[in-house]
Amino acid sequence: xxxxxxxxxxxxxxxxxxxxxxxxQEVANWPGTTVDYVTGRVxxxxxxxxxxxxxxxTYALEAYSQEERVTRNFLLHEPHDAVIVVVDASRLERxxxxxxxxxxxxxxxxxxxxxxxxxxxxxxxxxxxAMSELLGVPVVPTVASRxxxxxxxxxxxxxxxxxxxxxxxxxxxPYPEEVRRDLIAPIAARLSALPGLRHxxxxxxxxxxxxxxxxxxxxxVLPQGKSALALARDLLAGWGxxxxxxxxxxxxxxxxxxxxxxxxxxxxxxxxxSRYDFIAKILKASVRRRLRWRRDPTERLDGLLLHPxxxxxxxxxxxxxGFWLAFVASAPLSGHIDRLLVAMGGATARWLAGAGAPAxxxxxxxxGIFPGVGAVLSFVPYMAVFFAVYEVLQDSxxxxxxxxxxxxxxxxxxxxxxxxxxxxxxYGCNVPALTATRVMENPRDRLLANxxxxxxxxxxxxxxxxxxxxxxxxxxxxxxxxxxxxxxSLLVLTLVTALYRHTLLPSEPAPLVLELPxxxxxxxxxxxxxxxxxxxxxxxxxxxxxxxxxxxxxxLTYFPLGQPIDHSYAALLGRWLTGLAGxxxxxxxxxxxxxxxxxxxxxxxxSTLGVLYGSGSGYVSLxxxxxxxxxxxxxxxxxxxYMLYVxxxxxxxxxxxESGAWSWAALxxxxxxxxxxxxxxxxxxxxxxxGFAP
Amino acid sequence: MAHSLRLSDLPDATxxxxxxxxxxxxxxxxxxxxxxxxxxxxxxxxxMPMGGPIEIEVRGTRLALRLSDAGRITVTVRx
Numbered sequence: 001x002x003x004x005x006x007x008x009x010x011x012x013x014x015x016x017x018x019x020x021x022x023x024x025q026e027v028a029n030w031p032g033t034t035v036d037y038v039t040g041r042v043x044x045x046x047x048x049x050x051x052x053x054x055x056x057x058t059y060a061l062e063a064y065s066q067e068e069r070v071t072r073n074f075l076l077h078e079p080h081d082a083v084i085v086v087v088d089a090s091r092l093e094r095x096x097x098x099x100x101x102x103x104x105x106x107x108x109x110x111x112x113x114x115x116x117x118x119x120x121x122x123x124x125x126x127x128x129x130a131m132s133e134l135l136g137v138p139v140v141p142t143v144a145s146r147x148x149x150x151x152x153x154x155x156x157x158x159x160x161x162x163x164x165x166x167x168x169x170x171x172x173x174p175y176p177e178e179v180r181r182d183l184i185a186p187i188a189a190r191l192s193a194l195p196g197l198r199h200x201x202x203x204x205x206x207x208x209x210x211x212x213x214x215x216x217x218x219x220x221v222l223p224q225g226k227s228a229l230a231l232a233r234d235l236l237a238g239w240g241x242x243x244x245x246x247x248x249x250x251x252x253x254x255x256x257x258x259x260x261x262x263x264x265x266x267x268x269x270x271x272x273x274s275r276y277d278f279i280a281k282i283l284k285a286s287v288r289r290r291l292r293w294r295r296d297p298t299e300r301l302d303g304l305l306l307h308p309x310x311x312x313x314x315x316x317x318x319x320x321x322g323f324w325l326a327f328v329a330s331a332p333l334s335g336h337i338d339r340l341l342v343a344m345g346g347a348t349a350r351w352l353a354g355a356g357a358p359a360x361x362x363x364x365x366x367x368g369i370f371p372g373v374g375a376v377l378s379f380v381p382y383m384a385v386f387f388a389v390y391e392v393l394q395d396s397x398x399x400x401x402x403x404x405x406x407x408x409x410x411x412x413x414x415x416x417x418x419x420x421x422x423x424x425x426x427y428g429c430n431v432p433a434l435t436a437t438r439v440m441e442n443p444r445d446r447l448l449a450n451x452x453x454x455x456x457x458x459x460x461x462x463x464x465x466x467x468x469x470x471x472x473x474x475x476x477x478x479x480x481x482x483x484x485x486x487x488x489s490l491l492v493l494t495l496v497t498a499l500y501r502h503t504l505l506p507s508e509p510a511p512l513v514l515e516l517p518x519x520x521x522x523x524x525x526x527x528x529x530x531x532x533x534x535x536x537x538x539x540x541x542x543x544x545x546x547x548x549x550x551x552x553x554x555x556l557t558y559f560p561l562g563q564p565i566d567h568s569y570a571a572l573l574g575r576w577l578t579g580l581a582g583x584x585x586x587x588x589x590x591x592x593x594x595x596x597x598x599x600x601x602x603x604x605x606x607s608t609l610g611v612l613y614g615s616g617s618g619y620v621s622l623x624x625x626x627x628x629x630x631x632x633x634x635x636x637x638x639x640x641x642y643m644l645y646v647x648x649x650x651x652x653x654x655x656x657x658e659s660g661a662w663s664w665a666a667l668x669x670x671x672x673x674x675x676x677x678x679x680x681x682x683x684x685x686x687x688x689x690x691g692f693a694p
Numbered sequence: 695m696a697h698s699l700r701l702s703d704l705p706d707a708t709x710x711x712x713x714x715x716x717x718x719x720x721x722x723x724x725x726x727x728x729x730x731x732x733x734x735x736x737x738x739x740x741x742m743p744m745g746g747p748i749e750i751e752v753r754g755t756r757l758a759l760r761l762s763d764a765g766r767i768t769v770t771v772r773x
């Protein structure tokens with residue numbers, strides 16, 4: 001038995017889902033989209049086992065974002081036995097709108113009145129029985145965070161799924177008489193004669209009248225479906241026109257262009273109005289409000305957190321703490337993983353040597369496979385802590401406030417306020433930042449953020465940049481060089497954003513429509529499960545690419561057998577790349593190889609340079625070797641290129657995942673490389689013109 | 695006596711009623727789903743600095759809209 005769980009965002013839907021299913025969950029990607037969804041099983045003590053599907057949050061059945069489209073398509077086209085609609089009991093007026101839309105679609109539905117505790121704190125007394133009678137569906141009060149009402153909810157869902165005596169339009173929203181008589185009824189009558197109609201005729205009639213394209217398209221392929229479509233159009237065109245004496249609508253003059261779209265809009269208002277009137281009636285009959293002279297804690301907090309001056313200070317502090325946790329405090333964990341792998345690699349190599357294994361096999365393990373696994377696993381601490389921070393900020397309601405605070409400033413660089421967190425977090429690591437762009441509903445805004453995030457230097461790049469600037473520009477000059485580099489990355493980000501906006505993604509940022517939910521403590525279980533899902537999704541997709549890439553690098557430097565590194569295939573490739581591009585920048589083959597290999601994982605750049613310049617180990621000797629081999633101008637040019645080109649293989653794979661197509665990932669990577677070398681070229685020319693030695 | 699103005703021009707904390715919603719059909723229907731319908735009571739709670747978005751309260755929920763989008767909604771204030 002399959003039961004879909006739907007609801008507005010921020011109503012505790014996922015908390016409820018987690019409370020019902022526990023850890024018996026699976027996460028998957030919706031076919032053809034970049035939307036993830038979670039299914040879970042409810043242990044069955046008696047009766048059929050239940051499968052629950054956690055659908056993305058939505059405000060209405062009409063889809064506004066890709067996530068909402070997934071919810072719509074599931075509810076309309078995927079087989080399921082019942083729907084649980086989760087509503088926030090303390091925000092019923094708005095929440096019941098979606099519930100009414102879904103009740104019109106299917107009577108096999110249960111309403112979960114969630115967050116009853118918050119409603120009670122607000123002084124609301126809700127009579128679930130009275131509400132159930134008016135709505136025509138079971139209403140079950142729940143407190144998902146405490147596990148209250150879950151058993152009753154599941155029982156009600158089972159009953160609903162088996163409901164065979166489907167009442168005709170259980171909660172008929174009392175639409176105005178003339179709308180029902182002149183528009184809905186005639187179309188519904190014609191539809192109910194149609195064989196193969198998948199949804200209730202009344203509901204389908206409403207969709208046709210509101211011009212829902214997918215419903216119309218699905219109907220057009222049914223026999224006689226076109227006549228229902230034509231009827232809907234004609235009725236709409238004649239709607240509101242003066243009637244003839246005999247009560248029939250006037251025939252339209254052929255030359256007259258009927259204003260179907262205008263009438264559709266007008267009807268949309270009438271329908272929404274009737275729904276809200278009906279909701280008001282339901283609330284009047286089922287909700288008692290005791291006045292409480294208590295100031296809403298959310299309002300008090302917002303007084304500080306959305307303060308025109310203090311709000312920005314708080315945001316800075318909150319983000320700083322979050323990123324410190326994600327990228328600084330988690331670093332020792334990465335270190336431990338690293339050391340563990342080195343130790344394991346060493347032990348394996350000794351064991352192989354003892355067993356008489358050939359040298360190349362030992363080398364493959366030590367320099368190919370173990371570093372590959374290390375590159376995969378080194379992401380885990382970052383990702384886990386980052387997503388925990390992200391979930392806490394999102395779930396508590398703070399993320400919406402931060403988006404509100406920065407939207408104005410994000411617009412200056414052509415991006416959406418909701419992308420701010422992703423953009424800032426990209427300084428830590430680009431890979432989870434790409435996932436964090438999912439808060440944006442508009443696919444174009446999201447794609448744009450995905451394409452420009454790789455220009456932001458991440459932790460790994462900043463580390464290499466810091467080491468090299470310290471070596472080449474001692475003292476205050478180093479700080480200046482770093483600031484210059486970061487300012488340059490921001491300038492590039494703004495310019496590239498403008499470029500995309502004027503070419504491939506010509507659109508203004510989508511309207512900011514942001515609900516500011518009540519603040520609440522996030523549930524640790526919701527956070528932990530979300531972190532687990534995200535880290536798992538990432539690892540399961542990336543490990544394959546990374547391990548093959550590190551093996552390829554190992555092979556390039558190891559073969560032909562017995563040759564020193566400057567005669568390896570890597571050196572050959574490096575020399576070819578130098579001839580192709582490097583020589584215009586003063587880069588020798590070693591720098592080109594470091595750029596190429598840095599594509600796999602930026603963290604390895606320093607050790608690659610160390611090996612190639614034969615400095616032995618340690619940053620001090622590397623700095624020494626580099627300052628002897630390169631002029632400051634070449635080094636600075638190198639840093640510019642290094643900072644701006646494709647961050648790493650993981651970002652490309654992740655970008656493919658977030659954009660849904662390899663072509664976007666390839667385009668993004670291509671623009672990265674072109675912009676990096678273009679900027680490097682400019683910097684070098686300007687440097688020479690200013691009199692620096694090339 | 696009632697006068698109408700754009701939501702973006704509505705002074706903070708003044709109670710008003712929604713009159714009309716303009717703009718793209720998608721934007722309009724999303725406003726309807728969020729409870730911004732003709733005759734619904736509405737008020738502005740706060741504004742972000744430098745022409746940033748405004749926070750509004752409508753039907754018991756709080757929403758943020760950009761000034762340019764709020765300009766597509768007209769409201770009536772009963773004097």
